[in-house]
Amino acid sequence: MESSTHSATKDEPSAISKEDFQRNFDYEKKEEREFGDWQVDKEILLNFVKRTIPIIDWLPKYDWRKNGPNDLVAGLSIGMLQIPQGLGYALIANVPPAVGLYMSIFPMIPYFMLSTSRHNSMGMFAVICLLVGKTVAKFAMNPNYVYEVYKEVNGTDTLVKEMFTNMEVATSMTFYCAIWQLLLYALRLGVIFTFMSDGLVSSFLTGAGVHILTLQLKEIIGVNVEAYHGIFNLPYTYGGIAEKIWNSTPETRSTMLVAIVISAISISLLVFTAFVLKPWLKKYTHIPIPIELILVVVGIVVSSSFDLPENCEIREVGKIPYGLPLPIKPHYFKLLNLLLVDSFVTSIVAFAVSMSMAQVMAEGEDYVVDPNQELLAMGVGNLFGSYFSCITFSSSLSRSVLVRDCKGQTQVTGLVSCLFMIIVVFSCATLFETLPKAILASIIVTTLFGVFAKVLEMPDFWRRSHIDGIYWLIVFFMVVVFDVDVGLVMGFILSAGTIFMKSLKADTCLLGRVPNTDYYLDKDRYKVAKEVPGLKIVHYRGGLNFATRYSFRDEVIRLTEIDPKRESRRRKEAAIAAEQAMQNELEQQTPVIPNRGYEIYSMEHSSNIVADPNRIWCIILDLSAMNNIDPAGSDMIKSLAHDYKQIDITVCIAGGSDNEFDRMKEWKLFEGDDAVHVFTSVHDAVVHGARVLMGWRRLESLMARRYELNEVNKNTQNRANLA
Numbered sequence: 001m002e003s004s005t006h007s008a009t010k011d012e013p014s015a016i017s018k019e020d021f022q023r024n025f026d027y028e029k030k031e032e033r034e035f036g037d038w039q040v041d042k043e044i045l046l047n048f049v050k051r052t053i054p055i056i057d058w059l060p061k062y063d064w065r066k067n068g069p070n071d072l073v074a075g076l077s078i079g080m081l082q083i084p085q086g087l088g089y090a091l092i093a094n095v096p097p098a099v100g101l102y103m104s105i106f107p108m109i110p111y112f113m114l115s116t117s118r119h120n121s122m123g124m125f126a127v128i129c130l131l132v133g134k135t136v137a138k139f140a141m142n143p144n145y146v147y148e149v150y151k152e153v154n155g156t157d158t159l160v161k162e163m164f165t166n167m168e169v170a171t172s173m174t175f176y177c178a179i180w181q182l183l184l185y186a187l188r189l190g191v192i193f194t195f196m197s198d199g200l201v202s203s204f205l206t207g208a209g210v211h212i213l214t215l216q217l218k219e220i221i222g223v224n225v226e227a228y229h230g231i232f233n234l235p236y237t238y239g240g241i242a243e244k245i246w247n248s249t250p251e252t253r254s255t256m257l258v259a260i261v262i263s264a265i266s267i268s269l270l271v272f273t274a275f276v277l278k279p280w281l282k283k284y285t286h287i288p289i290p291i292e293l294i295l296v297v298v299g300i301v302v303s304s305s306f307d308l309p310e311n312c313e314i315r316e317v318g319k320i321p322y323g324l325p326l327p328i329k330p331h332y333f334k335l336l337n338l339l340l341v342d343s344f345v346t347s348i349v350a351f352a353v354s355m356s357m358a359q360v361m362a363e364g365e366d367y368v369v370d371p372n373q374e375l376l377a378m379g380v381g382n383l384f385g386s387y388f389s390c391i392t393f394s395s396s397l398s399r400s401v402l403v404r405d406c407k408g409q410t411q412v413t414g415l416v417s418c419l420f421m422i423i424v425v426f427s428c429a430t431l432f433e434t435l436p437k438a439i440l441a442s443i444i445v446t447t448l449f450g451v452f453a454k455v456l457e458m459p460d461f462w463r464r465s466h467i468d469g470i471y472w473l474i475v476f477f478m479v480v481v482f483d484v485d486v487g488l489v490m491g492f493i494l495s496a497g498t499i500f501m502k503s504l505k506a507d508t509c510l511l512g513r514v515p516n517t518d519y520y521l522d523k524d525r526y527k528v529a530k531e532v533p534g535l536k537i538v539h540y541r542g543g544l545n546f547a548t549r550y551s552f553r554d555e556v557i558r559l560t561e562i563d564p565k566r567e568s569r570r571r572k573e574a575a576i577a578a579e580q581a582m583q584n585e586l587e588q589q590t591p592v593i594p595n596r597g598y599e600i601y602s603m604e605h606s607s608n609i610v611a612d613p614n615r616i617w618c619i620i621l622d623l624s625a626m627n628n629i630d631p632a633g634s635d636m637i638k639s640l641a642h643d644y645k646q647i648d649i650t651v652c653i654a655g656g657s658d659n660e661f662d663r664m665k666e667w668k669l670f671e672g673d674d675a676v677h678v679f680t681s682v683h684d685a686v687v688h689g690a691r692v693l694m695g696w697r698r699l700e701s702l703m704a705r706r707y708e709l710n711e712v713n714k715n716t717q718n719r720a721n722l723a
Contacts, residue, residue: 015679015684015685015687015688015691016679016680016684017677017678017679017680017684017688018653018656018661018678018679018680019670019678021679021680022658022661027658051370051373052114052373052376053113053114054113054114054115054116054373055112055113055114055411058410058411062410062412066409067409067410067412068412070406070407070408070409071408071409071410071412071413071416072412072416073286073287073406073407073408074402074403074406074407074408074413074416075408075412075413075414075415075416075417075419075420076416076417076420077287077288077290077402077406078121078399078402078403078413078414078416078417079104079416079417079420079421079424080290080292080293080420081290081292081293081398081399081402082100082101082104082123082124082399082417082421083101083292083293083296083421083424083432084292084293084295084296084439084440084443085100085123085124085292085396085398085399085443085444085447086099086100086101086103086104086123086124087100087101087317087432087435087440088100088216088440088441088443088444089124089125089126089129089444090103090124090129091219091437091440092126092129092130092133092212092215092444093124093129093130093132093133093136093170093391094132094133094136094137094140094166094170095132095136095166095167095170095391096166096167096318096319096320097317097318097320097432098320098321098325098389098429099167099170099389099390099391100124101320101421101424101425101429102324102325102385102388102389102390102425103123103124103385103390103391103393104123104124104417104418104421105324105418105421105422105425106381106384106385106388106390107122107123107381107382107384107385107390107393108122108123108381108414108415108417108418109381109384109418110377110380110381110383110384111377111378111380111381111393111414112411112414112415112418113377114373114376114377114380114381115373115374115377115411116367116368116369116370116373116374116377117354117358117361117362117369117374117395117411118361118362118365118367118408118409118410118411119358119361119362119365119400119403119404119408119413120354120357120358120361120395120400120403121395121396121399121400121402121403121413121414121417122354122378122381122393122394122395122396122414123393123396123399124391124393124396125350125353125393125394125395125396125397126208126209126212126444126447126448126451127204127205127208127209127212127349127353127394128346128349128350128353128391128392128393128394129391130208130211130212130215130484131342131345131346131349131484131485132170132173132346132391132392134229134342134483134484134485135169135173135339135342135346136166136169136170136173137227137229138229139164139169139335139338139339140163140164140165140166140168140169140170141163141164141165141166142163142164143163145163145164145338146161146162146163146164147161147162147164147331147334148160148161148162149162164331164334164335167389168330168331168335169335169339170391171328171330171386171387171389171390171391172330172331172334172335172339172386173335173339173342173343173346173391173392174330174382174385174386174390174391174392175330175382175383175386176335176336176339176340176343176344176347177343177346177347177350177382177392178347178378178379178380178381178382178383178386179343179379179383180343180344180347180348180379181347181351181375181376181378181379181382182375182376182379182380182383184351184375184379185372185375185376185379188372189372189375190355190370190371190372190373190374190375191371192348192351192352193348193351193352193355193356193371196348196349196352196356196491196492196495197468197471197495197498198356198461199461199468199469199471199472199475200471200475200491200492200494200495201352201353201356202454202457202458202461202472203454203458203471203472203473203475203476203479203487203491204349204475204476204479204487204488204491205353205451205454206451206452206454206455206476207475207476207477207478207479207480207484207487208451208479208484209448209451209452210234210479210480211234211479211480211484212444212448212451213445213448214234214237214238215237216441216442216444216445217241217441218237218241218441219259219263219315219437219438219440219441220259220260220263220438220441220442220445221241221245221256221259221260221263222255222256222257222258222259222260222314222315222438223241223244223245223248223252223256224244224315225237225240225241225244226240228240230483231482231483231486232481232482232483233483234480234481251313254312255312255313255314258308258312258314259314259436259438262299262314262436262438262439262442263438263439263441263442266295266299266438266439266442266443267442267445267446269291269295270291270292270295270442270443270446271446273289273291274291274446274449277289277291282405286405286406286407287406288402288405288406292443295439295442295443296432296435296439296443299435299436299439300431300432300434300435303316303434303435303436304434308436309434309436314436314437314438315436315437315438316433316434316435316436316437317432317433317434317435317437317440318433319433320429320430320432320433321430322425322426322429322430323425323426324388324422324425324426325388325389327387327388328387328388328389329387330386330387342485345485345488345489346392347382347392349394349488350378350392350393350394351374351375351378351394353394353395354374354378354394354395355369355371355374357395357397357400358374358395361400361403361404378393378394381393397447397450397451398447398450401450458472458473467498471491471494471495471498474490474494475487475490475491475494478490478491503542503543503547503548504547504548504551505542505551506540506541506542506543506544506548506551506552506555507540507541507542507625508538508539508540508541508555508559509522509523509524509525509538509539509559510522510523510524510531510536510537510538510539510559511523511529511537511538511539511622511682512526512529512530512531512532512537513529513530513531513532513686514526514528514529515528515530518681518682518683520537520622520682520683520686522539532686532689532690534615534616534617534618534689534690535616535617535618535619535620535686535689535690536559536560536562536616536618536619536620537620537622537654537682537685537686538555538556538559538560538619538620538621538622539622539624539625540552540555540621540622540623540625540626541625541626542625542626542627543626543627543628543629543633544623544626544628544629544630544633544634544636544637545628545629545630545632545633546630546632546633548633549632549633549635549636550636552633552636553636553639553640556619556621556640560616560619562616562619562644562647562649564640564643564644564646564647564649565643567647568643568646568647571647616649617648617649617650617689618649618650618651618652618688618689619644619649619650619651619652620652620653620654620682620685620686620689621637621651621652621653621654622654622655622682622685623653623654623655623656623660624654624655624656624682625655626655626656626660628660629660629663629664631667634663634664634667634669635667637651637653637664637669637676638669638674638676641674641676642674645674650677650689651676652676652677652678652679652685652688652689653676653677653678653679653685654678654679654680654681654682654684654685655679655680655681655682656678661678664678
């Protein structure tokens with residue numbers, strides 16, 4: 001690239017190019033290391049290990065005296081809440097209730113060591129259980145989906161077809177969710193959770209809450225309704241409940257009455273404790289009342305005393321095995337083609353919900369949550385859990401809030417709750433077998449209060465942006481009326497589509513100079529800013545790539561009001577018309593004065609110069625707010641510079657980061673006949689543009705003088721010929 005600097009005259013300011021600026025200030029491009037050139041540095045390696053396994057860094061610094069008591073109380077409180085929630089959520093996921101207890105143990109061990117969130121309470125979450133339950137119901141115990149296995153039949157190994165069990169589908173899905181999350185971690189795509197905007201998460205969770213409430217309504221009323229799946233499953237479910245109630249017998253009515261009474265008492269106690277008793281006790285202690293666990297214990301005692309499952313046909317939790325399960329290998333490949341899409345969606349939702357909750361919990365605290373590290377923690381947790389009868393885990397809204405209310409400070413709360421659940425599994429887990437499902441349903445319904453409270457967020461989204469408000473309503477409607485996965489896909493499309501469209505629409509304006517300063521502002525907003533004569537300064541904010549290059553070109557043409565191709569074509573047509581007029585004049589041998597309306601100075605081998613006092617001689621592209629550029633965008637700048645050069649307009653660049661400048665330099669934007677000058681600031685570019693303008697003005701004056709002399713000579717020659 002040619003340097004734009006030269007020895008300035010006494011009255012002429014100097015402009016410094018980007019290349020000269022880097023040279024003067026000893027700029028050195030950061031060299032990229034090739035694979036194999038890396039040298040192992042102990043300090044770098046230690047920092048990498050600490051980032052990858054955060055427990056190595058924070059556990060030695062843990063203040064047991066200051067944080068220990070709070071973490072112990074928070075961990076025990078979470079463990080007590082995890083028992084009823086785990087048992088209830090397992091029913092939503094269509095897996096045995098014992099899985100709800102295992103979920104608080106196995107995935108938590110890797111997550112405790114690898115996570116950066118101090119307040120997230122991981123384990124079962126209703127919405128994730130709903131997604132898993134839908135997949136399990138679709139593929140498990142379905143004769144359309146089978147696999148072949150050798151079994152001994154009459155003393156002979158025979159190849160038979162087996163249907164997938166609920167646990168086989170659930171654990172395989174957990175395994176694939178782990179693979180997806182680890183793959184995203186390897187690609188450093190933790191930012192993917194931002195594709196689920198706040199409005200999308202809010203509307204999706206609210207709509208999913210309606211599905212969860214519907215599933216629990218069967219247990220609250222005490223009716224056994226066939227599970228419906230697919231589009232319009234909610235209307236079918238409510239229709240099935242109404243049919244069961246309408247066709248009920250005296251025996252089933254007594255069962256429904258007992259279930260309704262149990263549910264009404266349970267919900268009343270939970271609501272009273274949540275909205276009256278807990279706020280009152282908060283004034284005196286931050287230790288919460290484990291009302292859910294108390295309710296479970298009372299329910300077990302009442303159910304056993306009155307033998308409710310036998311006498312009233314009340315549905316109970318069912319079989320819970322003693323101890324912890326042995327590791328079992330999931331079906332890696334047999335379910336791959338069936339679970340690939342469902343597992344991807346579930347893994348993304350689980351991560352997005354967890355990250356959203358982690359960000360909320362970290363606000364006001366002295367730590368930052370690393371999205372990529374959370375992907376690693378969740379991926380390893382799911383991978384480990386898939387071998388121990390666990391489903392995909394995520395952050396629970398109610399339990400995470402409880403951690404903060406109990407003044408929990410670190411990840412030790414998760415370890416305490418994990419140890420508590422191990423004690424429960426080996427001591428008293430079998431006692432939960434006689435617990436009425438109506439009590440679990442009541443507990444789940446009350447935990448949905450926080451989810452349904454998100455409806456109140458919709459007016460805020462509408463006030464901030466009508467588009468966000470419309471998206472909220474669309475996603476909620478699709479989730480409730482059609483199905484959870486349909487609404488989720490629609491939400492992803494809307495969210496990603498919005499981001500894509502915004503990335504294509506850049507912010508552009510014309511800049512003007514504030515008199516007697518080097519400030520250049522949007523002249524449409526700042527009335528004091530005036531255009532520099534002979535120059536157009538186009539400010540561009542956004543990305544310049546293959547997708548935005550044509551809109552960039554159109555914006556430059558729109559703001560400058562000069563289409564180089566059209567202007568070049570107009571000039572050629574005018575030149576042809578002028579030559580034709582001159583030819584006609586010579587043929588007629590009459591002194592005809594050329595039409596000055598063409599505004600063309602036609603010289604033999606020179607450029608066509610328009611005699612216009614408002615003529616634009618230089619266009620400055622202010623790319624200081626450009627966030628990225630690719631080769632296609634660089635080629636578009638070069639193409640524009642070439643087109644404008646054909647009509648004697650110089651194009652130069654102002655601003656831009658050093659990284660973008662280095663890239664454009666590699667792509668040879670500043671070399672060749674169409675090289676583009678680039679400057680560090682807009683003011684340097686304006687100084688250069690003013691110099692270009694003065695040069696053109698001198699050339700214009702000289703050519704105008706030559707034109708007048710040619711006219712005089714031509715007229716004299718015509719008179720001599722006539723004489």
